[in-house]
Amino acid sequence: MEILETLNKTLLNKNSNQKNKCLLDTASYKQTALMYSQMENTISVLSDMQANKSYVFKSEAAVELGLAMDENPVEIDSIWEEEILRKIHPDDKLKKYIHELRFFKLLDSMKPEERIHYNVVSRIRMKDRCNEYRFVKHRMFYMYSPYNGKLRFALCLYSIALDQSIGIPSDFLIINAAKGEVIVEDKLNYKNILSQRELEVLKFVGEGYTSKEIADALSISTNTVSRHRQNILEKLNVKNSIKAFKESFH
Known part of the structure; x- marks a missing residue:
């Protein structure tokens, strides 16, 4: 089984019946994603694991990365934002998938009340509007359902990195934001x-x-x-x- 199939099987809530359904209000989480895109000039992607949908909110950063701004938000029938993923350097994309699987397994092993403290912070290479690679800061947050305990939403934020130094490699971190600590650091070459x-x-x-x-x-x-x-x-x-x-x- 390939890594994308593994992630789909792991992340998606395909067997949610009506009795075991998450009742969180999607609209409120879409509003949060919108606010991030407006306040921080990020590209905000809200993925709904129950509906297998994503909502992509774009900002001026999307123009810098050569992404279309025809609709805002864009609704996708998948948890994978292909237009963005195609821009990521192949090496970084693979590491990103591995890191997301690791992040899910880490949070899945925790008590529900502890999960809110953790998120992913990555520095990845993405092609810009000139078809040249630039460093992009990627952050990811998971929101679990209080109704069925399953992962319901993932929020990914993409913004142009301040430091574009080529000498600094791509970075993949899992952090405890409450304590300001790096929990997992992957600099595997x-x-x-x-x-x-x-x-x-x-x-x-x-x-x-x-x-x-x-x-x-x-x-x-x-x-x-x-x-x-x-x-x-x-x-x-x-x-x-x-x-x-x-x-x-x-």
């Missing part, structure tokens, strides 16, 4: 661990390609792809901070 071919396979995996599709794209056999994928798991598994990565392939 795949390029120092994996071979060039393994990096190619890894990028295809992150985009949701099957082993057969990867084999066809790289003109190699499916057995070779499977061997590369196993090597990737074994190499990355030596890093404690990347345990969730292995789970994403099962």
